[in-house]
Amino acid sequence: MGLAVLRMHTARYDYGSEKALQYRRVVKAVSHLLSAAVPDLVDEYTDMLSKRFGRMLDLESVLELASEEVQDDPIANAIHALEERDIKVHADGPAILHVHGTTRNPALAALEAIAAAEEVTLATWAENNTGRWALLIWQAPDLYCIEHADTVQLWHHYRCSRRITPRTLARARDFELAERVRYPARITPIPQAVTAALALGIEMSHPLACPRSQVEDHASRIARRAAAMAPSPGRDRDHLRGNGPARR
Structure with missing residues (x-):
């Protein structure tokens, strides 16, 4: 008590x-x-x-x-913590959190979920209604961020420290507080990020998709198809009378 x-x-x-x-x-x-x-x-x-x-x-x-x-359970605890802040989130896998809802900056939305469970290795992702999405992978001390907009993907690699953690970045809403690991081109996939994603069950060669949304969409399509096929009462009466479509 x-x-x-x-x-x-x-x-x-x-x-x-x-x-x-x-x-x-x-x-x-x-x-x-x-x-x-x-x-x-x-x-x-x-x-x-x-x-x-x-x-x-x-x-x-x-x-x-x-x-x-x-x-x-760090993932379950993170979901509870985020929901207390009215952030809509669910688990897409044992260590994958999906933040959903309207957001102008998917990367910052996904960072909030990383910050809620920074004690463990996990991936988080968020999207908005313009088609932009961001996937973050936290494998301490490395934080990978993959941002997708239109047909372009940008890959970022940040290295945190004991003083600068994902929670520090989330509070400041600024990734650049962490050390940026430089690469020749940001459009080139980072091999370590691809490997880390794969270990969490994410295939970067496939588009990101929410399993829950796919199930809900499938159920919705079945319901619409069933509704379209169901005979209306008026159509049933016309069929019994042999009069064809109802006329006014």
Whole structure:
């Protein structure tokens, strides 16, 4: 319960404040107890406290928080943190985050997702309604950024440090704070980036595509086809009468 109260006052996207550090210390101290939480006992406390603190301290929320901290999944934690900031995101793979929605700068949108999970190797990508997209690959200390606009792809390679991390770049909204690794031409694929992408399940020789969107589009096409094939009541009556199309 105490952990849930602390969580209420500590945003998931708060990574460095004293409150955030205190929360992580408490999690470390009680982590061995979380998996042993007894729902009936938790329910007794939440029944009293939820009336004052609301849904954040109801039984379901407290047990969900305990499960979240026991699993300690960096990708799932990153999604929760981004959603707290109203950033729409989902996982396209075990270590691939897709930021969706309207954004003027896909690279900065993808950087926010990298910053939320900079403890692990991952890829993030974002797109906008003009067809521009950006794919970022974080393999500490290297950050690769591939930007696509029209028919051109630009490849960038930045090297971070203990002081300059993806979170530093995201807060400043500036990639150039990191050391830029120079290459002869930015339109030439960077071999290390291609290899890192492949290790995460991304084939750079194929266009980026969201598996979830493809499934939704397929389901939508089937629904439209079924609706088009379904006979209308008027057409059914005309067929039974043998009168052909209805006339006014």
